[in-house]
Amino acid sequence: MWGKSTAAVFLGMPLSVLVVGFAALLSHDQASTTLPWLLLFFLVWIAVMTCTFLFRTGLRAWLWMGGLTIAGYAALHFLKASGLVRIAA
Template sequence: MWGRASAALVPGFFLAAGLMGLACWALPGPWQSTLVPGLVAFFPLWICVAGAAFAFASGTRAWAWLGGLALACLGGLWLLQQWGWVQ
């Protein structure tokens, strides 16, 4: 249980941040206009990801899946920035 709870806190936080970052960059207009709605929507998204962490059979699986998805989201944001698609 502690493994899943720690996976909900650490990689779950970064997964929610990455998903929210991708959503904010995908919306039209400057990113500054999506800052407040993104911050408001971040906490419920993080709670959903944390709840999903307890659906895994073990803490190791939760860490692997949530950590991998978080790396994919943050890596996608980094690639978008490197390609110049977002600033």
Template sequence: MWARALAGIGPGFLLSAGLVGLFTWMLPGPWQDTLVPGLIAFFVVWIGVMGASFQFSSGKRAWAWLGGLAAVTLGALWLLQWLQWLG
């Protein structure tokens, strides 16, 4: 149980940041206009990810899935920045 909870806190935090970052990047307008709604959405998404981490059958699976998805989302943000598609 503790491993799943920590997976929701650690990699879940990074996954939530990546998801909200990708979503706010797609919104029209400058990034300053999406800052406050993005911060509010981040906490909602993070709570959802923390709750979903308890649906995994083991802590190892939670860490693997959440860590892998966090790496994918943050990697996508890095790639978009490297391609200079992000401001």
């Protein structure tokens, strides 16, 4: 139980930031859709932390959530570095 709880606490927020960031970044009109996505952040964060407890063990929770977080941030870095996605000013 401690493994799942620590995975939820330490990996829940970065994974939620990643999900909301991708949704806001890939929207067609970033200027008008970013604020609603940011307002939904808390609900996404709670959902991610709740889903952590669906794993059988704490190790699986750490590995899956850590792997998704690393892969997601690597994909985000690749998209921004390659110029495929731009942040609207």
